[in-house]
Amino acid sequence: xxxxxxxxxxxxxxAGVSVAEELREQGFNGEIVLLSxxxxxxxxxxxxxxxxxxxxxxxxxxxxxxxxxxxxxxNNVCLRLSTKAAKVTTDILGVRTADDExxxxxxxxxxTGASAxxxxxxxxxxxxxxxxxxxxxxxxxACLERGPGxxxxxxxxxxxxxxxxxxADAGWVVxxxxxxxxxxxxxxxxxxxxxxxxxxxxxxxxxxxxMDVLEPAGGDIVQEVRLRDGRTFPADLIVLGVGVVPNTGWxxxxxxxxxxxxxCDGSGRTTEPRVWAVGDVARWPNSVTEQHIRVEQWQTARxxxxxxxxxxxxxxxxxxxxxxxxxTAPYFWSDLFGRKVQLSGHASPDMNSVITRTGKRxxxxxxxxxxxxxxxxDHPRAIAVGRRLLSRGATFSEGxxxxxxxxxxxxxxxxxxANAVTPETLTTPPQAx
Amino acid sequence: MxxxxxxxxxxxxxxxxxxxxxxxxxxxxxNKAIVLIENPDDGQLEEARAAVRSCPAAAxxxxx
Ligand SMILES: Cc1cc2nc3c(=O)[nH]c(=O)nc-3n(C[C@H](O)[C@H](O)[C@H](O)COP(=O)(O)OP(=O)(O)OC[C@H]3O[C@@H](n4cnc5c(N)ncnc54)[C@H](O)[C@@H]3O)c2cc1C
Ligand code: SF4
Numbered sequence: 001x002x003x004x005x006x007x008x009x010x011x012x013x014x015a016g017v018s019v020a021e022e023l024r025e026q027g028f029n030g031e032i033v034l035l036s037x038x039x040x041x042x043x044x045x046x047x048x049x050x051x052x053x054x055x056x057x058x059x060x061x062x063x064x065x066x067x068x069x070x071x072x073x074x075n076n077v078c079l080r081l082s083t084k085a086a087k088v089t090t091d092i093l094g095v096r097t098a099d100d101e102x103x104x105x106x107x108x109x110x111x112t113g114a115s116a117x118x119x120x121x122x123x124x125x126x127x128x129x130x131x132x133x134x135x136x137x138x139x140x141x142a143c144l145e146r147g148p149g150x151x152x153x154x155x156x157x158x159x160x161x162x163x164x165x166x167x168a169d170a171g172w173v174v175x176x177x178x179x180x181x182x183x184x185x186x187x188x189x190x191x192x193x194x195x196x197x198x199x200x201x202x203x204x205x206x207x208x209x210x211m212d213v214l215e216p217a218g219g220d221i222v223q224e225v226r227l228r229d230g231r232t233f234p235a236d237l238i239v240l241g242v243g244v245v246p247n248t249g250w251x252x253x254x255x256x257x258x259x260x261x262x263x264c265d266g267s268g269r270t271t272e273p274r275v276w277a278v279g280d281v282a283r284w285p286n287s288v289t290e291q292h293i294r295v296e297q298w299q300t301a302r303x304x305x306x307x308x309x310x311x312x313x314x315x316x317x318x319x320x321x322x323x324x325x326x327x328t329a330p331y332f333w334s335d336l337f338g339r340k341v342q343l344s345g346h347a348s349p350d351m352n353s354v355i356t357r358t359g360k361r362x363x364x365x366x367x368x369x370x371x372x373x374x375x376x377x378d379h380p381r382a383i384a385v386g387r388r389l390l391s392r393g394a395t396f397s398e399g400x401x402x403x404x405x406x407x408x409x410x411x412x413x414x415x416x417x418a419n420a421v422t423p424e425t426l427t428t429p430p431q432a433x
Numbered sequence: 434m435x436x437x438x439x440x441x442x443x444x445x446x447x448x449x450x451x452x453x454x455x456x457x458x459x460x461x462x463x464n465k466a467i468v469l470i471e472n473p474d475d476g477q478l479e480e481a482r483a484a485v486r487s488c489p490a491a492a493x494x495x496x497x
Contacts, residue, residue, distance in 0.1 A: 380447030
């Protein structure tokens with residue numbers, strides 16, 4: 001491997017940092033440059049809506065650091081903060097920044113992630129917040145500290161619901177307004193979505209569905225949320241939890257194929273040779289889920305980083321290419337109302353689902369003819385087994401058979417017995433669309 | 434290789450259990466990880482590495 005090779009990574013969050021880390025781990029000894037348009041060292045986002053707002057991080061803000069400060073220097077990774085990439089150049093491969101600096105490179109990795117989506121008419125109004133960055137989290141935490149008051153969350157997605165949990169636990173009166181007729185409706189069938197938010201009542205969070213929210217009517221400070229049917233909800237603070245959009249704007253005119261993310265092959269290669277994309281901004285095919293979509297999840301960003309680092313290392317060697325591909329089932333977790341919700345595979349609202357529960361533990365399987373996803377509440381071990389079923393292409397009925405036993409199976413490894421209760425099984429037909 | 438778990442940093446996500454159910458468990462009472470096998474054998478190393486990578490709290494390390 002040549003020493004002069006330079007890998008330029010744009011975006012220094014979990015995906016970008018993973019590429020750098022895995023390159024070093026896989027023995028790449030060329031130059032690694034990481035560009036970030038943020039002004040702070042790379043941090044982790046999942047705790048922002050959870051332990052950060054709740055104030056329970058073991059070492060406070062320091063716990064958010066993706067790697068400790070010394071890591072970049074020690075691994076010879078050049079981290080350039082406050083540097084915004086404006087263009088990928090392909091005549092001389094590299095990146096031009098907003099300050100017109102040009103970084104030539106042998107490989108460019110796009111890891112610019114996603115931004116919080118806003119709603120027309122809402123963005124930038126005082127008292128209306130989103131949560132994506134550490135800065136957003138600081139503003140939100142400061143607002144919550146001034147409370148308690150009345151918080152309205154628009155959107156019953158994972159992040160909105162996590163914010164609702166934290167605010168309610170801090171004494172706020174929380175109202176969640178969702179346009180669809182069920183929570184988490186972008187990913188889950190209604191019965192499963194409702195199962196995930198069962199804890200809301202106990203946490204004093206009111207969630208209402210089929211809520212058609214109007215644009216705010218003028219005025220500097222939004223003091224209420226108005227629905228099309230005339231109902232109003234008073235609010236001291238409003239949080240928009242309506243999803244994210246991939247940060248691909250800067251790639252316009254670069255010749256890379258982008259629609260809802262940068263289109264990649266199974267090793268993360270874009271339509272341009274030696275340009276790669278990873279994490280929330282990238283659309284990869286996955287051989288287990290048979291989907292070619294963006295996956296906005298932490299572990300996926302990690303997996304992408306490892307695979308692209310492996311692929312780049314291969315490209316710099318003279319051996320014939322046998323690039324690694326993404327062949328593990330993606331998974332993610334969320335903390336909803338004090339319960340650990342985990343999902344592996346690819347779920348969609350129109351799938352069949354079967355739910356089994358034993359006490360507080362829940363295992364659900366989703367699929368068509370094939371098993372497509374496994375959801376578990378307070379039962380990570382079930383996700384471990386479920387992932388294996390997904391990887392070997394199990395049928396839906398195999399998944400159902402397994403789920404019937406899985407909820408009641410001991411969460412501890414064999415040997416330790418839990419007090420098993422007979423599982424109660426519930427079958428849900430697909431939702432009519 | 435030895436698995437080192439920093440209990441202080443562990444946030445109880447359980448990702449390590451998802452990646453390596455033979456090596457880790459989650460203590461339901463404390464919501465912290467438990468290392469079931471401290472010294473994984475060669476056949477378990479890949480799983481152990483995946484678990485370390487999966488920990489969002491950077492609470493896991495593999496040491497020589
Ligand atoms: C509050 C919150 C909670 C979450 N909780 C969970 C969870 O529980 N479980 C889970 O699996 N996932 C969770 N996620 C999702 C997870 O954090 C993301 O999937 C992950 O951050 C994606 O990483 P990334 O590196 O692809 O992108 P990002 O984290 O979005 O990082 C992209 C980086 O690139 C920078 N950038 C953008 N454009 C440019 C440019 N032109 N030049 C230079 N730099 C640029 C951005 O500023 C940013 O720093 C959560 C996300 C949030 C916001
Ligand atoms: S993955 Fe990390 S934070 Fe999560 S339980 Fe395991 S050690 Fe703890």
